[in-house]
Amino acid sequence: MTSNSSVIIVHLSDLHFGGFADLKQIEALEEFVPSLNPTAIVVSGDLSQRARHGEFQAAHVFLYRLRKQIPAIVVPGNHDIEWWKSPLGLLGEKRKYDKYLRYYGELRPVLEVPGAIMAGALSSYGVAFGSLTWNVRDVAVKGHLPRSETRRVQEIFASSAPGLFKVLVVHHNVLAGGTGRMGLARWRSAHKRLLATGAEVILCGHDHHEGAGQIEGGLAVSTAGTHSYRQRGGRPSVFNLVTVDEQSVHIQHYRWVSEQRHFIPSDKVSFGRKGAPKVAVSVAGGDQGL
Numbered sequence: 001m002t003s004n005s006s007v008i009i010v011h012l013s014d015l016h017f018g019g020f021a022d023l024k025q026i027e028a029l030e031e032f033v034p035s036l037n038p039t040a041i042v043v044s045g046d047l048s049q050r051a052r053h054g055e056f057q058a059a060h061v062f063l064y065r066l067r068k069q070i071p072a073i074v075v076p077g078n079h080d081i082e083w084w085k086s087p088l089g090l091l092g093e094k095r096k097y098d099k100y101l102r103y104y105g106e107l108r109p110v111l112e113v114p115g116a117i118m119a120g121a122l123s124s125y126g127v128a129f130g131s132l133t134w135n136v137r138d139v140a141v142k143g144h145l146p147r148s149e150t151r152r153v154q155e156i157f158a159s160s161a162p163g164l165f166k167v168l169v170v171h172h173n174v175l176a177g178g179t180g181r182m183g184l185a186r187w188r189s190a191h192k193r194l195l196a197t198g199a200e201v202i203l204c205g206h207d208h209h210e211g212a213g214q215i216e217g218g219l220a221v222s223t224a225g226t227h228s229y230r231q232r233g234g235r236p237s238v239f240n241l242v243t244v245d246e247q248s249v250h251i252q253h254y255r256w257v258s259e260q261r262h263f264i265p266s267d268k269v270s271f272g273r274k275g276a277p278k279v280a281v282s283v284a285g286g287d288q289g290l
């Protein structure tokens with residue numbers, strides 16, 4: 001990147017097309033997102049509510065219109081897979097992802113845009129050995145990030161052109177929510193491996209509560225909210241605008257004002273790209289079960 005160039009990413013998540021999608025927000029996004037002049041759009045999963053055809057089709061139309069103007073990368077969330085068709089993967093991986101793949105084509109997408117490379121890491125496996133917990137509510141909700149995923153992304157970043165900003169996209173929140181609960185099982189191991197990928201920012205969702213923070217004071221994390229009626233504690237919906245320049249990663253929250261039917265800029269957090277201080281600035285809030 002030259003000193004004048006920057007990468008601008010609109011980071012959306014948890015659209016949850018289906019009974020809970022807030023269509024006023026979806027319509028507003030369709031008009032507002034292109035006006036931000038982004039380099040790319042990232043949707044970090046939970047496009048649907050129940051992985052139904054109609055839900056996927058609605059999300060597909062939304063993305064199709066935006067993609068005519070702006071490149072986009074999408075990863076599946078826990079709501080987008082039919083995990084019950086292959087619990088614990090015993091009947092093979094393919095059954096769980098068939099429907100998602102029919103509409104979105106890839107579980108582990110990679111997108112290169114001017115100034116940046118973006119790689120999706122799959123964390124949504126449904127009821128899987130890697131994310132089994134003692135909490136029954138969490139069984140199909142919790143994500144996990146296998147070593148094979150972080151290794152794969154690490155290799156993609158290592159072989160990318162020098163100077164590209166490296167963006168890792170994953171559905172489950174990698175920082176704790178307000179209740180201190182992580183979206184990912186075995187998160188300590190995941191954090192170490194995420195740091196080793198060489199990513200410069202992680203874009204995630206699942207928590208239905210916006211957040212901006214860092215892993216071990218060095219790796220920026222953008223957590224986007226939801227555009228469904230399933231927000232945390234009646235809070236307004238939020239999406240993030242992630243802007244990168246030579247020195248910093250900036251995470252700007254955009255808050256939905258329902259009476260005025262538009263998004264307004266809200267809090268902004270900036271992290272140094274190199275030699276960042278060892279502090280966590282903020283984390284997403286709320287419990288899981290999303």
Ligand SMILES: [Fe+2]
Pocket residue numbers: 014016046077079206207208226290
């Ligand atoms: Fe969600």
Ligand SMILES: [Fe+2]
Pocket residue numbers: 046077078079171206207290
């Ligand atoms: Fe989710």
